Amino acid sequence: MSQGATGSRHTPVMLEKSIELLNVRPGLIYVDATAGAGGHLREILKRAGGRVKVVGIDRDAGALAALSAEIGGQSRLVHGNYRDIAGIVQGLGIDTVDGGILADLGVSSMQLDNPERGFSFLKEGPLDMRMDSRSPLTAERLVNTLPERELADIIFRYGEERASRKIARAIVSARPLATTTELAALVARCLRAPRRAAPGFRDSSHPATRTFQALRIAVNDELGSLERFLRDALQLLSPGARLVVITFHSLEDRLVKQIFRKAAQGCICPPRQPVCTCNHRPELLIITRKPVLPDEKEVLANPRSRSAKLRAGQKEP
Ligand SMILES: C[S@@+](CC[C@H](N)C(=O)[O-])C[C@H]1O[C@@H](n2cnc3c(N)ncnc32)[C@H](O)[C@@H]1O
Incomplete structure (x- = not known):
C-alpha cells in the first residue's frame, strides 16, 4: 500500500485472487501494466521471492516516482500508456512475456483523492x-x-x-x-x-x-487504449502465460469479455459452411467462465472495489 501527496492510500483490489490467477512462478517475466501504487506489483515480487523480472507501466509520472522511491531497482518502471505495451517491453529487450500480464484499470485512490x-x-x-x-x-x-x-x-x-x-x-x-x-x-x-x-x-x-x-x-481515450492493449498483450504472451484484467465499469468489462471470447474461438468459418477451411486456432483459454467479483468483506473494507470484475485467461500453445 502506498501513500500519495494527499495522504490517501490505495488498497489493491482483489489482490489475492488476481495474483493467484496470474500464477506467479520464479524465473519468469511479468508485466504490471497499471503499476500505480505498486500493491499488485509488490505482491508479484513477494510471491516469487524477488526471483522474477517485473516490468511496471503507468501513465502517471507522479505515481511511478513515488513507487520507484519505495521499491528502487527491484522492477523496471516505465512511464507510458499500456496501449504501447509491445513497444515498451520490446524496448527493454523482451520479445515475449513468459509469466503473465496484469492490468488493474481505472484510477487510483491517490488520483481520485487529489x-x-x-x-x-x-x-x-x-x-x-x-x-x-x-x-x-x-x-x-x-x-x-x-x-x-x-x-x-x-x-x-x-x-x-x-x-x-x-x-x-x-x-x-x-x-x-x-x-x-x-x-x-x-x-x-x-x-x-x-x-x-x-x-x-x-x-x-x-x-x-x-x-x-x-x-x-x-x-x-480509455477504451481505445484498452482495446489495443488487450490485442498486443495477447500477442506478447508465450504459451502458458496468463493475462489478468480487473475492470471497474461495464464498458471496460464488455470489451475484455468480447476480446477474450474472440481469442478463445476455434473455427471462425461462416456458421453454414459444412467443413472448416479457416484452420483458426484458439489463442486463449478462458480461465474465468464468469467474471470474479470481490467478496462482501472486501467491498465493506474497500467500497471502491464494489464495481470490480476480474477476468483471466491463459495463452494457448
Ligand atoms: C487502479 S490503479 C492501479 C493500482 C495498482 N494495481 C496498485 O495496486 O497500486 C490504476 C492505474 O492505472 C493507471 N493507468 C490508467 N490508464 C492507463 C494507461 N492507459 N496506461 C498506463 N497506465 C494507466 C493509472 O494512472 C493508475 O495509476
Whole structure:
C-alpha cells in the first residue's frame, strides 16, 4: 500500500485472487501494466521471492516516482500508456512475456483523492482528469469547446447516462465551466430525483458519477487504449502465460469479455459452411467462465472495489 501527496492510500483490489490467477512462478517475466501504487506489483515480487523480472507501466509520472522511491531497482518502471505495451517491453529487450500480464484499470485512490487532478466531483478542483499530465486534452477543454451534440454523445456513450442531452444543453448554456464542483452541481440540478441505491448500499450514487466517468474515458481515450492493449498483450504472451484484467465499469468489462471470447474461438468459418477451411486456432483459454467479483468483506473494507470484475485467461500453445 502506498501513500500519495494527499495522504490517501490505495488498497489493491482483489489482490489475492488476481495474483493467484496470474500464477506467479520464479524465473519468469511479468508485466504490471497499471503499476500505480505498486500493491499488485509488490505482491508479484513477494510471491516469487524477488526471483522474477517485473516490468511496471503507468501513465502517471507522479505515481511511478513515488513507487520507484519505495521499491528502487527491484522492477523496471516505465512511464507510458499500456496501449504501447509491445513497444515498451520490446524496448527493454523482451520479445515475449513468459509469466503473465496484469492490468488493474481505472484510477487510483491517490488520483481520485487529489482535487488538483480533477477526477472527483466531491472536491473542488480544476476540470482536468488527465492520467498523464503531458497530454494536451483536458475535461475543461471538452466541456467548454465541444458542440452540444458531441458532448451529449460522449456522456451517453461513455457514461450510459440517459439524461445526456439535457446535461449537455445545461453545460453549453452555463459555459465557461472551470471546476469539478461547478460541473457536479450543474449535473445534480439536471437530474432532480437521485438514483436508487444498489442493493446492499446505503447511498445512491452521486448524480454526477456517470458524467464524470464519461468525460474521464474521453479525455484519456480509455477504451481505445484498452482495446489495443488487450490485442498486443495477447500477442506478447508465450504459451502458458496468463493475462489478468480487473475492470471497474461495464464498458471496460464488455470489451475484455468480447476480446477474450474472440481469442478463445476455434473455427471462425461462416456458421453454414459444412467443413472448416479457416484452420483458426484458439489463442486463449478462458480461465474465468464468469467474471470474479470481490467478496462482501472486501467491498465493506474497500467500497471502491464494489464495481470490480476480474477476468483471466491463459495463452494457448
Ligand atoms: C487502479 S490503479 C492501479 C493500482 C495498482 N494495481 C496498485 O495496486 O497500486 C490504476 C492505474 O492505472 C493507471 N493507468 C490508467 N490508464 C492507463 C494507461 N492507459 N496506461 C498506463 N497506465 C494507466 C493509472 O494512472 C493508475 O495509476
